[in-house]
Structures are given as C-alpha cells and as structure tokens.
Amino acid sequence: MSAVDEDEDLEKHSIQLFLLHFLNSVLSESSADSTFPGKMGHSHIMGMNMDMSGGDNSTMPPHHHPTTSSDHSHDHMMMMMPMTFYFGFKNVELLFSGLVINTAGEMAGAFVAVFLLAMFYEGLKIAREGLLRKSQVSIRYNSMPVPGPNGTILMETHKTVGQQMLSFPHLLQTVLHIIQVVISYFLMLIFMTYNGYLCIAVAAGAGTGYFLFSWKKAVVVDITEHCH
Amino acid sequence: MAMHFIFSDEAVLLFDFWSVHSPTGMALSVLVILLLAVLYESIKVGKARLLYQALMNLSIPTSQQLIEAADQDSSSSDSLPVSRSPLRWFLCHFGQSLLHVAQVVVGYFVMLAVMSYNTWIFFGVVLGSGVGYYLAYPLLSMT
Numbered sequence: 470m471s472a473v474d475e476d477e478d479l480e481k482h483s484i485q486l487f488l489l490h491f492l493n494s495v496l497s498e499s500s501a502d503s504t505f506p507g508k509m510g511h512s513h514i515m516g517m518n519m520d521m522s523g524g525d526n527s528t529m530p531p532h533h534h535p536t537t538s539s540d541h542s543h544d545h546m547m548m549m550m551p552m553t554f555y556f557g558f559k560n561v562e563l564l565f566s567g568l569v570i571n572t573a574g575e576m577a578g579a580f581v582a583v584f585l586l587a588m589f590y591e592g593l594k595i596a597r598e599g600l601l602r603k604s605q606v607s608i609r610y611n612s613m614p615v616p617g618p619n620g621t622i623l624m625e626t627h628k629t630v631g632q633q634m635l636s637f638p639h640l641l642q643t644v645l646h647i648i649q650v651v652i653s654y655f656l657m658l659i660f661m662t663y664n665g666y667l668c669i670a671v672a673a674g675a676g677t678g679y680f681l682f683s684w685k686k687a688v689v690v691d692i693t694e695h696c697h
Numbered sequence: 698m699a700m701h702f703i704f705s706d707e708a709v710l711l712f713d714f715w716s717v718h719s720p721t722g723m724a725l726s727v728l729v730i731l732l733l734a735v736l737y738e739s740i741k742v743g744k745a746r747l748l749y750q751a752l753m754n755l756s757i758p759t760s761q762q763l764i765e766a767a768d769q770d771s772s773s774s775d776s777l778p779v780s781r782s783p784l785r786w787f788l789c790h791f792g793q794s795l796l797h798v799a800q801v802v803v804g805y806f807v808m809l810a811v812m813s814y815n816t817w818i819f820f821g822v823v824l825g826s827g828v829g830y831y832l833a834y835p836l837l838s839m840t
Contacts, residue, residue, distance in 0.1 A: 552813070553713045660805045661812070668805070676798035684790060 556665040563667070564658055580670045583659055587674025588681070590652045595682040597645050604638035701814065708815045711806060727821035730810050734825025735832070737807055740800045742833040744793060751789040755782060 558576035562569055570576050617623040633639065660671050706723045709716045710730075717723050811822050 552709055553711060553715075657805075657808070661809070663809075671805070672798050672802050675801040676794050679797040680790065680794035683793070 551663040554663050554665050554668070558666070561662065561664055561667075563662065564655060576666055580666055583656075583667055583670040584674040584677070586652065586659075587656060587671050588678035590649070590656060591675055591678025592682045593645065593649050593652065597642065597649065600638065600645070601642060604636075604642075702816045702819065703814060704816050708813050708818065710810055710813055710818070723817055727817050730807070730818055730821040731825035731828070733803060733810070734807055734822050735829035737800065737803045738826060738829025739833040740796060740803060742837055744796050744800065745837060747789075747793060747796065751786075751793075755785060755789075 558570055558573055560569060560571060561576070561579075563579060570579050612624050612626045614622045615625045656671055660668050662668075706720050707716075707718055708723070708726070710726060715726070717726050807822055810818055
C-alpha cells in the first residue's frame with residue numbers, strides 16, 4: 470500500500486538524523502559565541518520584531534541540566550542543546566543563527582510558521598503522489614522469446630510502468646523530492662530544539678495537513694490503484 | 698554530550714523525570730523504548746487497515762467490484778463516499794488524522810531517544826522496529 474511506503478520515508482530520515490545531529494552539534498559549538506542576542510546587529514530578520522535591547526549576554530537558553538554524569542570536558546556543549554522537553558520562549562534558537570526567539574509574540578509567530586511548514590510538508594507529499602500517478606500513463610511492453618515446455622518458442626511480454634529519465638514529469642518529481650527532503654530535515658531539526666511549543670506546532674501542523682490534503686486521496690487510491 | 702555511541706547505565710530520555718541511573722532502570726527504559734518502536738510500526742499498519750475497513754464498511758466498491766459492475770452495465774459509479782454518508786466519512790477521516798498525529802509524535806520520540814547516543818537504547822529501538830514489523834505487517838494483507 471502506498472500509504473505505508475510513504476511513511477517509511479520518515480523512518481529513513483530518522484535514521485539519517487545521526488549525520489545531521491553531528492553536524493548540528495559541530496555547528497552550534499563553533500557558533501556558540503554568536504548566538505547570544507546581544508552580539509547580533511543585523512536587521513534583516515524575516516518579519517520578526519527583534520528586541521535588540523531586550524537580550525543580554527547573560528541570558529542562558531532555557532534548559533534543564535541533564536542529571537547524567539558524562540565526561541566533564543563536554544559540559545559547555547551540554548548547555549547549548551537541551552536534551553529534555555521544556556516550555557519557554559526566552560532565547561530559543563530556531564534553525565538559523567539569526568533566528569532567535571525572545572518574546573511571547575515571536576514565539577507565537579514561530580508557532581504559526583512551523584505549523585504552516587508542517588502542513589505544507591504533508592500537502593507536498595500528497596501532491597507528489599498525485600503527480601506520480603498522473604504521469605505514469607506511459608506503459609511500455611517488452612516482448613522477448615522464451616523457450617516453452619515442448620521445445621516451442623513462446624513470446625513473453627513484460628509490461629513496465631514508468632517514466633523516462635529526461636521527461637518533464639520526472640524532473641519535476643526530482644525537484645519536488647529535493648524540496649521534500651529539505652523540509653523534512655528542517656522539521657526534524659525544529660523538533661530537535663526540544664521546545665514544547667514548537668514540537669506541538671509540528672505535530673498539529675502534520676495532523677491538520679494530513680486531514681486537509683488526504684480528504685479525497687483515500688478514495689482515489691482505491692479506485693485507480695491497479696498495482697497494489 | 699558525547700557525539701558517539703556509548704555503553705552506559707545512565708541516561709536522560711526525553712523528559713526531565715526520565716533519568717536512568719541503574720542497570721535495572723536502564724533495562725526498564727530499553728523495554729519502554731522497545732514498546733514505543735513496536736507502537737510506531739503498528740500505527741503505520743493500523744492507519745492502512747483502518748482506511749481499508751472504513752471503505753469496506755461504507756460499502757464503497759473496490760476497483761475489483763467496479764470492474765465487475767462495469768462489465769454488466771455502464772451505470773455511473775459514484776466513487777466519492779462523501780456524497781453517500783458524509784458524517785461517517787468525516788469521522789473516519791478525523792480518526793485517521795488523529796492516528797497520523799500519533800504516528801508523527803511517536804516517530805519523533807523514538808528519534809529523540811536514539812539521539813541520546815546510548816547504545817542500549819539504540820538496540821531497543823532496532824529490536825522494537827523489527828518485532829513491530831514482524832508482528833504488524835502480516836496484518837496488512839489480511840482481508
């Protein structure tokens with residue numbers, strides 16, 4: 470069933486997160502000094518009202534010290550990334566070094582943005598499925614002779630459903646696939662901030678997107694599906 | 698936080714109160730994570746089964762029946778269940794969406810548990826995924 474195969478993409482991405490998690494920690498370690506709001510001077514934040522005077526260098530990210538006793542030489546790394554869920558909106562880094570949430574209003578804006586991103590991701594998945602089904606109209610038949618039981622020659626016909634490599638639908642699918650992979654990793658990284666509000670936004674956006682975009686999909690799957 | 702897999706009896710998983718200190722606690726946590734992975738696999742199968750059963754209960758003809766019906770007469774086949782019983786379809790789809798939210802949340806929880814880089818937890822996730830797949834996927838093709 471295509472619905473289950475699509476969900477295995479999430480599994481694949483969750484396994485590949487190790488590489489991204491390593492990258493994330495390496496990047497956050499190197500840019501640790503530039504994440505405090507007091508040091509930032511840019512004004513091109515996308516639509517968010519940055520309160521430049523509100524942040525100060527002594528603001529620590531809202532985290533809870535893990536009670537494990539790992540090597541103490543890595544203590545400074547522990548403080549940058551929270552490892553348990555928390556609810557807060559002070560000094561919350563979001564994906565990029567310029568995006569830091571400091572006020573409740575900014576958190577509300579970030580909540581809406583993440584919600585819409587998760588909804589868009591679900592819609593993109595459904596749209597790609599529909600496009601794939603619509604473009605798989607070219608059916609090629611390959612016939613080849615095979616020896617039969619009595620020494621006769623039988624013609625065996627193979628039917629292949631697929632796209633050509635350089636056709637426009639396949640290129641469009643590839644571009645959409647890249648976008649889908651990028652957005653899925655972004656959602657994973659957002660969930661990795663361990664911020665309770667943002668995680669709820671991801672889950673709610675995914676549910677709402679699934680609800681809105683799969684409305685008619687379920688019926689189309691059953692009627693036109695001829696291979697499953 | 699170590700950036701490599703370690704064998705350790707101490708970990709903090711997901712929440713502040715879930716801190717493990719002892720081998721017993723670690724074994725219990727591995728069991729819980731294993732069950733979480735089994736739950737993830739079964740939710741995936743459950744979504745597909747629920748959809749199939751809902752379509753059956755709402756007496757929507759499958760493609761097989763449509764082909765047979767088309768052979769007999771050329772009546773217009775209304776393929777949209779929305780026009781037949783919209784409330785029941787809405788409830789079914791709403792239930793499916795809730796299941797999808799549960800799947801997303803459980804999937805991310807399992808990912809965050811693996812992110813603790815504890816090797817026992819990782820074994821629990823892998824074993825749980827295997828057991829969950831083994832138990833749940835045969836139910837997919839069951840009619």
